[in-house]
Amino acid sequence: MIEFRNNIRAAWERTTCEDHSNGRPAYRNYHRTVADLAAFYGSPMQRTALAFVILSPTNSLMGNLRSLATCLYAHEGGIGHEHFNVSGYGRWKVRAMDALAGRVRPRHIKGPKIVAFYDNVMRHDASTRVCVDGHMICIASGRDMTMIEAQAWSRTLGYAAVLRMIEREVKLLAMHVDMPPSAVQAILWSARKREKSVRANEWPKNRSIPPEDVRLFPVKANAE
Numbered sequence: 001m002i003e004f005r006n007n008i009r010a011a012w013e014r015t016t017c018e019d020h021s022n023g024r025p026a027y028r029n030y031h032r033t034v035a036d037l038a039a040f041y042g043s044p045m046q047r048t049a050l051a052f053v054i055l056s057p058t059n060s061l062m063g064n065l066r067s068l069a070t071c072l073y074a075h076e077g078g079i080g081h082e083h084f085n086v087s088g089y090g091r092w093k094v095r096a097m098d099a100l101a102g103r104v105r106p107r108h109i110k111g112p113k114i115v116a117f118y119d120n121v122m123r124h125d126a127s128t129r130v131c132v133d134g135h136m137i138c139i140a141s142g143r144d145m146t147m148i149e150a151q152a153w154s155r156t157l158g159y160a161a162v163l164r165m166i167e168r169e170v171k172l173l174a175m176h177v178d179m180p181p182s183a184v185q186a187i188l189w190s191a192r193k194r195e196k197s198v199r200a201n202e203w204p205k206n207r208s209i210p211p212e213d214v215r216l217f218p219v220k221a222n223a224e
Contacts, residue, residue, distance in 0.1 A: 004140040005169045008188070011139045012173060015191045023187030024179075027124035032208035033065065034121060040211035041072035043100055046122070048072065050106055051096040053118045055088055058147075063087035068096070069214040075100040084219040112163050120182040130167040130181045135192045140166045144196070 031049075038048035048068070055067045067086035074084055075097060086093045098104040109115055116129035130136075134147030137154050140162075145153060154162040167181075170188075174181040 001165050003142070004165050005172075007140050007142040008166070008169050008173060011188055011191060012177075012184075014195070015187055016194070019187050019191040019194060023190040024183050026186040026190070027120045027127070027182050029208050030121045031124050034068070036208060037065075037069060037072060037211050037214065041069075041076050043072055043075065046106070047100050047102060049121050050099040050104065050109070050118060053114050053121060054096045054099055054104070054109070055086065055092050056114070056117060057088060057092060059088035065209065065214055066217055067093070069211070070217045070219065071096045071100060073216055074219060079219060084217055086217055112160070116167075124182060125180045127180065127182050128171070130170045130185050132163045132166045132170075132185075133189070135189050136166055136170075136185060137162065139188055139192055140169065 030052075034049050034052050035045055037043075038045045041048075051071055052064065052068045055071070056064050059067065064087070067088060070084055070086055071081075071093065073079075074081065081094050081097050084093075086096075095104060106118060109118065113131055113133055116127075116131040119127045119129045120131055134145070134150035137150040138145050141150075141153065143150075143153065151159075170185055171181045174184040177184065
């Protein structure tokens with residue numbers, strides 16, 4: 001769809017040095033942070049990254065990370081999911097704990113956004129996938145919508161088709177600017193959040209976050 005192409009290219013032209021500084025290393029920093037948390041809590045990287053992306057819907061970046069750290073702490077200590085809460089949907093907490101236990105594998109996740117997010121976190125610059133979330137749908141459509149509205153709007157045109165068209169246009173732009181598709185998406189994502197003043201970027205620039213700096217959500221004292 002030519003409208004998607006024009007809107008995505010126009011958004012790219014509006015990106016700033018700050019957007020590039022935040023977005024270009026984003027997935028690499030996510031990978032390092034998740035890997036450090038995995039090592040800190042003695043959890044396999046693949047399982048930890050899977051839990052991280054499972055916890056991502058409707059979650060902020062730091063909320064996602066705190067949720068992951070709390071799940072890791074509980075899993076390491078043999079604490080059941082009923083003894084703590086996370087940000088985001090409670091059902092994803094249960095599924096994340098199943099991922100840490102190895103009961104949910106990468107092949108079990110089906111949603112295109114989650115699949116792309118997982119691949120980008122695991123492989124960052126080597127990944128060829130584009131994580132198309134509500135922000136990317138807003139950019140491509142040229143519409144100012146909430147995340148729920150963006151999902152609803154895309155379904156009126158055919159959700160899978162919209163995601164494929166946006167992914168294709170981002171990949172074409174990535175080839176043009178000689179960057180990984182995941183980096184182009186992350187830069188555009190950072191730019192839209194800046195333009196719309198959508199929760200300031202919580203992730204420190206150009207670095208990962210040490211495990212000891214990630215605060216846990218409360219776990220019941222008698223859970224152990």
